[in-house]
Amino acid sequence: MQHSDPWSPTSWQAKQALQQPVYPDAKETDRVVSEIAALPPLVTSWEVESLRDQLAKAAAGEAFLLQGGDCAESFDECDSDNIASKLKILLQMSLILVHGTRTRVIRVGRMAGQYAKPRSSDSESRDGVTLPSYRGDLVNRIGFTSDERIPDPRLMLRGYERAALTLNFVRALADGGFADLHHPEYWKLDFIRHAKLASDYERIVDGIQESIRFMEAVADIRLGNLGRVDFYTSHEGLSLLYEQAQTRKVPRREGWYNLSTHMPWIGMRTAQVDGAHIEYFRGINNPIAIKIGPGMTPEWLTGLLETLHPNNEPGRLSLIVRLGAGNVEGKLPEFVETVRKAKRDVLWICDPMHGNTETTGDGIKTRNFDNILSELKSSFEVHRQLGSHLGGVHFEMTGEDVTECIGGARGLTADDLKRDYRSQVDPRLNYEQALEMSMLIAGYLRGNGHDAR
Ligand code: PEP
Ligand code: CO
Numbered sequence: 001m002q003h004s005d006p007w008s009p010t011s012w013q014a015k016q017a018l019q020q021p022v023y024p025d026a027k028e029t030d031r032v033v034s035e036i037a038a039l040p041p042l043v044t045s046w047e048v049e050s051l052r053d054q055l056a057k058a059a060a061g062e063a064f065l066l067q068g069g070d071c072a073e074s075f076d077e078c079d080s081d082n083i084a085s086k087l088k089i090l091l092q093m094s095l096i097l098v099h100g101t102r103t104r105v106i107r108v109g110r111m112a113g114q115y116a117k118p119r120s121s122d123s124e125s126r127d128g129v130t131l132p133s134y135r136g137d138l139v140n141r142i143g144f145t146s147d148e149r150i151p152d153p154r155l156m157l158r159g160y161e162r163a164a165l166t167l168n169f170v171r172a173l174a175d176g177g178f179a180d181l182h183h184p185e186y187w188k189l190d191f192i193r194h195a196k197l198a199s200d201y202e203r204i205v206d207g208i209q210e211s212i213r214f215m216e217a218v219a220d221i222r223l224g225n226l227g228r229v230d231f232y233t234s235h236e237g238l239s240l241l242y243e244q245a246q247t248r249k250v251p252r253r254e255g256w257y258n259l260s261t262h263m264p265w266i267g268m269r270t271a272q273v274d275g276a277h278i279e280y281f282r283g284i285n286n287p288i289a290i291k292i293g294p295g296m297t298p299e300w301l302t303g304l305l306e307t308l309h310p311n312n313e314p315g316r317l318s319l320i321v322r323l324g325a326g327n328v329e330g331k332l333p334e335f336v337e338t339v340r341k342a343k344r345d346v347l348w349i350c351d352p353m354h355g356n357t358e359t360t361g362d363g364i365k366t367r368n369f370d371n372i373l374s375e376l377k378s379s380f381e382v383h384r385q386l387g388s389h390l391g392g393v394h395f396e397m398t399g400e401d402v403t404e405c406i407g408g409a410r411g412l413t414a415d416d417l418k419r420d421y422r423s424q425v426d427p428r429l430n431y432e433q434a435l436e437m438s439m440l441i442a443g444y445l446r447g448n449g450h451d452a453r
Helices: 026-038 045-059 080-101 154-175 195-219 240-245 276-282 298-308 325-341 369-385 431-447
Strands: 063-069 104-110 123-126 129-132 232-236 247-249 256-258 263-266 288-292 317-321 347-350 357-359 365-367 390-396
Touching: 026 154, 026 240, 045 063, 045 104, 045 347, 045 390, 063 080, 063 347, 080 104, 080 154, 080 195, 080 431, 154 240, 195 431, 240 247, 240 276, 263 276, 263 317, 276 298, 288 298, 298 325, 317 325, 325 369, 347 369, 365 369, 369 390, 369 431, 390 431
Parallel strands: 063 104, 063 390, 104 232, 232 263, 263 288, 288 317, 317 347, 347 390
Antiparallel strands: 123 129, 247 256, 357 365
16 A cells, blocks of 8 residues: 555544543643744754664665663653663673674664553553553653543653753763773673673773774774764654654755654554554654564555555665564564565564563563573574575663563573562663673674674
8 A cells, every 4th residue: 555645744643543642631732742843853864864874784784783772761760870871781782793793883772762652551450440551751650640640741841851861961972982982991891790791791892992903003093983983762653742743844855854863663553554653654754663573464564665665765664573582483584575575675673572571470571581582593593594684683671780681691580580670661681681692692693604794
């Protein structure tokens, strides 16, 4: 199905929009949306374009994408330690992946806007009281009182401001000494108690510094760009009023940009071809992604490719596949085949988190490190067998020493989860697990003779 109807930032409003809050006060909601629309954008169109070029390279096997962050950011955790440690773990992981893949690594955080969550039910009941479900800090509050749960449009404005504060700090860090590849020793290893992991990391950092010194000595230059890193943001484009408010035209460029983030994605729960989210996403110029789970069918995927990727522009569309370790071999080949038949180029990304969520005997949501790794390895393998290419990975992770996922080098058990489980939503890899995961991927790619560039 090709959409030929006119598009505007509000044309989604004529379609069915799933997972949207019901705001009690329409006037106040309009006022907030207009206020956000009049405030400056969070990102710029040239950054968005630059990310799209880089994603095109990743789709072609000339770069690798690392995307990661919290399942849901919270307004309360918008502080310097949290932001710096998230940036740090992403930088460290990317360094390990650069070293392992000999390929440029594109860093994209689930950051500065990952505030809205899809829910399986619109309401939640406790002891005979029924209230709206918590939908993320952009919409309402987690406490179980009607004051906290009734959707408040002003939280969209708070979200915009929190995103701006986060981005401001990330940009300052990424531009300054914090990210300087001449001094990766600034990114001290926190929370690493596993000696082999620490020494492997030190070895990689030493190797990189040695290469930099070598290059600079041979070429008699200082690799100035190493003082800053590119860092991009992404979030699930779930709350369409929030996205609409930040959808702009810019001087001297055609079309519309969502300037709340570089790379918004569509969750599978809201990916109906004739639904409001697809209507909104088809009209923006940003590189976009869709989450694809086991319920995706060839017909559905074909409809999405035709609607969202009609001109096959390089870097436009990424598919974030999240099947569960046991489903990759059975399902992924059909998706690859469907994309081939439609004659589209996409960037294939593996999200090894969301298909591997389980509940412990104590009722705690967790994920097992081995299943996460296994989904990744099967995905690399299936793509390789099909002559396709997995060009990126998507993690829920944190730079903190939490205990939310089980396994890893220090063998966290279900009992350990009670020690420091902080996520309000999905369990994340902790700092040490994230570092280890990137080393295992890098080692795996090297071991398989991954094309070294
Ligand atoms: C998420 O990425 O947090 C999420 C809700 O994922 P999915 O849409 O893949 O379930
Ligand atoms: Co999640």
